[in-house]
Amino acid sequence: MLLFQHNNLRSVEWVGIRRELAAALRKVDDSLAADGRPDYFGDGIKLQIIQKGIFASALKVVEFYHPEQQPQAPVHHPTDPATATSATIPDTLAASDDTRLTHGLSRTAHEVAEANRRNKKLKHGLEPLLSGPLVLVTFPTVSPRHLKAVFEILAPSKEFPAPKRKANPGYHEPAVQSGLQKLMVLGARVEGKVFDMEGARWVGSIEGGLDGLRAQLVAMLQGVGAGITNTLESAGKSLYFTMxxxxxxxxxEQKAQAGEAPKEG
Structure with missing residues (x-):
């Protein structure tokens, strides 16, 4: 997800920005579909204003609460004859503080997340950025090509140039340009890691998307392997010639001691 700070955007500005962003993401999806790629999900990328307090609380639960580590609820209901007990337990509705409730909005989730938050060693990394009015751009999964399109629309730069007026006149409408001037990139969170603005731009600049990154990684590993092989081979040859x-x-020397002259050449 990308985190922006905004400054009193008007509704007409929001409409224009959302329209241009949706059009840019649709072009990326069309390009991926033409290449036979299944990872086109532009419709799942959302631009929305958030309430800072609610978002911070939700982020604590997502980051610090792990329901799989909570005690499991009993398989059988207390009044089920299959339950191995002779005690009479009234069949009542679960209260809000029932520890069997472990969903994200439960009291258990809130208490565990709050307790972990007090641990200074546990941080989600976005604490310094959660200030002022905020806007989020959320992605279903990591996609450098979609991220690049978002930067070209919302935060154009030399690496991510904005669409030309001739190619996309709607992008240069006064309402859209006025709204974009009120947006400022704060950072990003990718695969659980927090990036500043430059780091987020680096992710968006990966050529070929994730496939390109995998190709670069494979090439780097192959280069490292070849270098190690050459080093070991040269060391082995040097040792052989020395021996x-x-x-x-x-x-x-043995032949000289035995009275035999050493052979020449």
């Missing part, structure tokens, strides 16, 4: 030279010297 052969030493063996030849020892043979000559």
């Amino acid at each position: 052969e030279s030493r063996r030849s010297i020892l043979d000559d």
Whole structure:
């Protein structure tokens, strides 16, 4: 997700920005579909204003609460005859503080997340950025090509140039340009890691998307492997020649001691 700070955007500005962003993402999806790629999900990328307090609380739950680590609820209901007990337990509705409730909005989730938040060693990394009016751009999954399109629309730069007026006149409407001037990139969160603005731009600049990144990684590993092989091979050759030279010297010395003249060449 990308995190922006905004400054009193008007509704007409929001409409124009959302329209241009949706059009840019649709072009990326069309390009991916033409290449036979299944990872086109532009419709799932959302631009929305958030309430800072609610978002911070939700982020604590997502980051610090792990329901799979909570005690499991009993398989059988207390009044089920299959339950191994002779006690009479009234069949009542679960209260809000029932520890069997472990969903994200439960009291258990809130208490666990709040307790972990007090631990200074546990941080989600976005604490310094959660100030002022905020806007989020959320992605269903990591896609450098979609991220690049978002930057070209919402935060154009030299690396991510904005659409030309001739190619996209709607982008240069006064309402859209006025709204874009009120947006400022704060950072991003990718695969659980927090990036500043430059780091987020680096993710968007990966050529070929994730496939390009995988290709770069494979090429780098192959280069490292070839370098290690050459180093080991050269070291082995050097050791072999050294040992052969030493063996030849020892043979000559033994022959000299036996009264035989060493052979030339």
